[in-house]
Amino acid sequence: MITEILSERCNNCNACVVVCPDHVLDLAKNDQPPAIARPDQCQTCFLCELYCPEDAIYVGVEVPRSELKNNPLGNIRRDYGWDSHKEEPLKNFWQLGGLLREGVMISSTRYALQQSDDKEPEKKI
Known part of the structure; x- marks a missing residue:
């Protein structure tokens, strides 16, 4: 998992810090900008990226942003209707609660x- 916080875009609002469940x-x-202090705990839920009002965070699964042809910043927010101009950006996301x-x-x-x-290898998930 690759996560980047772009300091030139980040407004230090800490929304990503507050929303991160782990x-x-x-x-x-x-x-x-906020520090990625415990990357091994990230469950790749993308909430930090979704809640970032400045599109200053990129979360990628095994694909660095630099290797992508198109700049993906903000794509997840737009693709899922989380743009701030939407009247009800969270309308259908209640369905993700269980997941x-x-x-x-x-x-x-x-x-x-x-x-x-007691780190027993057979008990690891």
Whole structure:
């Protein structure tokens, strides 16, 4: 998973930090964008990218942004109707609740297993 925060676009609003269910990002400090502090905890839910009002975040699964022919910044927001001019940008996203909860559970379980003292290979997910 590749995540980039583009400092030239980021307005340090910390929306991405607040929305991240696994606390992957640390708050913006000293006019710097939020820090990707725990990338191994990312469940690739794309919420940080969806909530970024400046399209300053790119989340890619095994594809660096530099290798893509088209600039993908903001595509996920537009493709899923999350543009700020929409009256009801969250209208149909309630349907994702179960899927996102399951992702949080899987990610939390993986993290807990990684942190436990009894790291038995057969117990890893």
